[in-house]
Amino acid sequence: MSEKMIQVPTLSELTSKGITPEILFWVGCSGSFDERAKRITKAFVYLLDKMNISFAVLGAEESCTGDPAKRSGNDFLFQMQALANIEILNGYGIKRIVTTCPHCFNTLKNEYPDLGGNYQVLHHTEFLNNLLDEGKLKIDKGTFKGKRITYHDPCYLGRANNIYEAPRELIKKLDAELIEMKSCKSKGLCCGAGGAQMFKEPEQGKKDINIKRTEEALEVKPNIIAASCPFCNTMMTDGIKNKEKDNEIPVMDIAELIMKAKKI
Amino acid sequence: MEYIPNFIFALIFFVGVSVFIRNIRKVILNIKLGKKSDRSDQLLKRARNMALLAFGQSKMIRRPIVGILHLIVYLGFIIINIELLEIIIDGLLGTHRVLAPFLGGAYDILIGTFEYFAFLVIISVFIFWIRRNIIRVKRFWNKEMVGWPKLDADLILYFEVILMSLFLLMNASDYLIQTNYPLQEEYIKVGYFPISKFLAFFLNGISLESLVLIERTSWWLHIIGILFFANYLYYSKHLHIILAFPNTFFANLEAKGRFKNIKSITEEVKLMMDPNNDPYNNNSIDQSVPDKFGASDVMDLEWIQLMNAYTCTECGRCTSVCPANQTGKTLSPRKIMMDTRDRLEEVGKNIAMNGEFKEDGKQLIKHYIMPEEIWACTSCNACVEECPIDIDPLSIIMSIRQYLVMEKSEAPADLNNMMSNIENNGAPWPFNQQDRLNWVQEL
Numbered sequence: 001m002s003e004k005m006i007q008v009p010t011l012s013e014l015t016s017k018g019i020t021p022e023i024l025f026w027v028g029c030s031g032s033f034d035e036r037a038k039r040i041t042k043a044f045v046y047l048l049d050k051m052n053i054s055f056a057v058l059g060a061e062e063s064c065t066g067d068p069a070k071r072s073g074n075d076f077l078f079q080m081q082a083l084a085n086i087e088i089l090n091g092y093g094i095k096r097i098v099t100t101c102p103h104c105f106n107t108l109k110n111e112y113p114d115l116g117g118n119y120q121v122l123h124h125t126e127f128l129n130n131l132l133d134e135g136k137l138k139i140d141k142g143t144f145k146g147k148r149i150t151y152h153d154p155c156y157l158g159r160a161n162n163i164y165e166a167p168r169e170l171i172k173k174l175d176a177e178l179i180e181m182k183s184c185k186s187k188g189l190c191c192g193a194g195g196a197q198m199f200k201e202p203e204q205g206k207k208d209i210n211i212k213r214t215e216e217a218l219e220v221k222p223n224i225i226a227a228s229c230p231f232c233n234t235m236m237t238d239g240i241k242n243k244e245k246d247n248e249i250p251v252m253d254i255a256e257l258i259m260k261a262k263k264i
Numbered sequence: 265m266e267y268i269p270n271f272i273f274a275l276i277f278f279v280g281v282s283v284f285i286r287n288i289r290k291v292i293l294n295i296k297l298g299k300k301s302d303r304s305d306q307l308l309k310r311a312r313n314m315a316l317l318a319f320g321q322s323k324m325i326r327r328p329i330v331g332i333l334h335l336i337v338y339l340g341f342i343i344i345n346i347e348l349l350e351i352i353i354d355g356l357l358g359t360h361r362v363l364a365p366f367l368g369g370a371y372d373i374l375i376g377t378f379e380y381f382a383f384l385v386i387i388s389v390f391i392f393w394i395r396r397n398i399i400r401v402k403r404f405w406n407k408e409m410v411g412w413p414k415l416d417a418d419l420i421l422y423f424e425v426i427l428m429s430l431f432l433l434m435n436a437s438d439y440l441i442q443t444n445y446p447l448q449e450e451y452i453k454v455g456y457f458p459i460s461k462f463l464a465f466f467l468n469g470i471s472l473e474s475l476v477l478i479e480r481t482s483w484w485l486h487i488i489g490i491l492f493f494a495n496y497l498y499y500s501k502h503l504h505i506i507l508a509f510p511n512t513f514f515a516n517l518e519a520k521g522r523f524k525n526i527k528s529i530t531e532e533v534k535l536m537m538d539p540n541n542d543p544y545n546n547n548s549i550d551q552s553v554p555d556k557f558g559a560s561d562v563m564d565l566e567w568i569q570l571m572n573a574y575t576c577t578e579c580g581r582c583t584s585v586c587p588a589n590q591t592g593k594t595l596s597p598r599k600i601m602m603d604t605r606d607r608l609e610e611v612g613k614n615i616a617m618n619g620e621f622k623e624d625g626k627q628l629i630k631h632y633i634m635p636e637e638i639w640a641c642t643s644c645n646a647c648v649e650e651c652p653i654d655i656d657p658l659s660i661i662m663s664i665r666q667y668l669v670m671e672k673s674e675a676p677a678d679l680n681n682m683m684s685n686i687e688n689n690g691a692p693w694p695f696n697q698q699d700r701l702n703w704v705q706e707l
Contacts, residue, residue, distance in 0.1 A: 009702045029691040032700040041703055059701040063690030071643050072679045073665030077528045077686060079533040110522035115530060149280060155644035160521025183585075186649050187326075190587040195643030199676035199692055203640040206592030213587075 006049045010059040011171075013090050021056040023127075026099035026108065028229035029064050029090065036237060037100075037230035040253040044100050044124055047259055051136040055098075061088055065107040068196040079115065082107075086117035100124045100255060102156035104192075109161070123157055125167040125228050125254050129263045131259075132173055143261035151221040152213065152236060154229035155186035167228050170254050174261050179220045186206035189213050193231035214239025218249075225251045266358075273355035273487075280491030287498035288506075291574055294612040298567030303514040313654070314513040323652040327581075330395075333388040337424070340385035341505065344378050344431065364454040372456035379435065379459040384429040389424045392678035396510050397422075403580030406589075408599040413578055416500045423496070427489050434482035436467055437475045445472050451479075504577035508653040511575040514568050515654035520645045523662060526557070558666025561610045561627040565663055572655040573605035581659055582647035588640040595640040597657035598649035603632035604660060629664050638664050639676055 014021055025048065030037035048055050066081030081260045089097075097119050099105045109121035131137060149171050157163045164185045171178045190207025192202065202208055214236060217225050224241070227233045236251045303310075316322045321338060325330040338550070350363045354663045364371045395401045396417065404417070439461055457464075467475065497503050504511075534543050582597035583589050589596050607628045615621050620675040628637065641661045648656050668674045682692045690697045 006707050033695045039702045064686045068692050073669035075529045090682035110519050114525035122614050141449050159645040159649050188644045191646035195641050197642050199682035201674050203593045209587045
């Protein structure tokens with residue numbers, strides 16, 4: 001990614017220059033700190049830059065949305081996080097937010113309004129799909145031609161918010177072969193990370209959920225497993241490693257697929 | 265003397281209906297033990313949801329084979345209940361097939377339709393029984409399905425077959441009397457009996473007296489059976505045939521990812537964050553702050569969650585799609601619903617006996633539902649999505665988590681670490697908030 005320096009302005013920098021960006025990119029904790037998820041963040045920022053989208057991030061002013069606290073049952077902590085974030089967002093007069101994490105997406109979109117935070121919130125797959133429809137980016141259809149890509153639905157994008165088509169349309173735009181797993185869309189099996197499971201050991205059982213989901217993905221013999229959530233990505237990547245297929249089958253975020261297929 | 269049957273019928277019918285009303289009132293009373301929750305908005309959308317899911321069975325078709333079989337039994341149940349109207353009038357007035365002269369040709373069509381449905385219901389129920397007991401579909405054999413739940417499910421199938429068979433036997437003997445003994449005044453030539461005329465083949469050659477006896481016995485057993493079944497509902501998992509309608513009407517219409525905000529906490533958090541607030545001298549603290557966060561027992565749940573529990577018919581679709589259950593964890597969304605209902609029944613009985621709830625040393629969490637089940641949930645909403653009548657086991661799981669965390673501080677240690685990370689540095693991992701933008705250096 002060293003073609004040119006990509007500028008990632010913070011909201012405070014832009015505001016001091018009197019610039020109001022079109023969108024706020026909510027990076028999220030995974031996207032900021034997790035090594036794997038940071039690659040998704042970078043891919044998305046690269047695409048934003050490529051399409052000349054005026055955007056900004058909060059940087060050090062960003063803090064956890066509170067999702068894992070709320071799913072753990074700690075509404076105090078959740079609301080402390082939410083109210084603090086809303087104060088910052090409203091202070092900047094934010095109208096549109098895009099995020100690469102379905103958990104941040106769901107919380108910002110569905111749970112912040114009750115606390116005074118009303119924004120148009122988009123998941124990056126919706127956002128990218130719209131931009132590609134507008135022709136903002138050209139896709140080199142050769143990149144993934146004939147590749148079998150299976151898409152794992154993140155629960156907080158799919159069932160929680162009924163977004164099933166935007167990520168699929170993006171895969172189709174790559175001219176790749178989209179193959180569905182036995183359980184997909186509203187019947188999609190969780191990767192095992194939701195509800196704050198990401199941060200704890202699973203309870204006693206016969207198997208880990210991510211292994212089961214990985215087996216379902218491997219059943220359809222994909223060349224690539226696509227995801228659109230940093231947690232799902234981690235879980236599926238671990239699953240693929242467990243099955244010793246990590247050299248053959250990459251787990252990729254849709255933003256990374258688009259980045260790879262963009263025409264320079 | 266000739267009015268004795270009418271009198272007996274009126275008595276049986278009165279007792280049957282009274283007990284039924286008493287049972288339904290018990291259900292309503294118990295549901296009202298739940299906390300308030302306003303579900304009176306968006307009435308049109310609610311009516312639509314009920315029309316689609318309860319009347320239209322739209323979600324049952326997600327599993328096409330059982331969906332269609334269930335549709336047959338459901339339609340059979342509704343349509344054959346029209347016949348009930350005639351049975352009640354006949355019973356009270358001592359008439360026989362009182363509607364026939366009024367309906368003319370339509371009566372034949374009605375009886376014919378009832379018969380086809382009765383036959384299809386028997387076939388469907390037979391297939392249901394095979395699925396449960398021969399094929400042993402996995403979701404009917406989970407741990408929570410031993411003992412009464414298993415017997416209950418089978419009994420309901422037997423009931424349905426018996427009721428339908430009695431109906432057909434009644435028609436078969438009637439048909440034979442009509443054809444073989446045309447001079448019998450009571451048994452006028454009416455009705456069209458596409459199914460029972462085949463059944464009549466086996467009764468051929470039986471004397472008039474025996475046929476009348478069979479016809480009368482079937483008639484009586486059929487109506488007594490229906491009244492019995494209506495009252496059995498309360499003691500079984502089968503209340504869904506009634507509660508599916510209000511349950512879908514009052515269902516959650518919001519996005520499934522939106523977990524309800526707890527307003528009382530918002531007030532407290534706002535005060536906490538207000539730099540001008542003096543915590544030692546504050547009159548503005550809302551005195552209505554609840555004395556308890558989340559739910560440890562059924563009275564802490566909202567009424568809709570309690571209605572959910574009564575509505576559950578233990579089909580186990582939720583459990584069959586639950587990622588935790590599929591991978592061998594103890595969590596089963598169906599068990600959450602069954603436990604909630606069983607505990608609610610227990611609390612209801614306690615109140616009925618003592619006038620008010622007398623502490624019994626038990627509660628929903630730890631005596632019915634174990635924390636291990638509650639913490640295995642990924643909040644993936646698969647159970648909620650799968651329920652054909654919009655039962656929400658996840659909301660109960662979350663209410664219990666809120667109790668365990670905010671009242672008891674009993675979160676798993678890993679989650680406590682995660683939460684203190686969020687508190688201290690604004691991320692679930694121990695990274696410094698100032699470093700959130702470090703990735704930009706790596707571009």
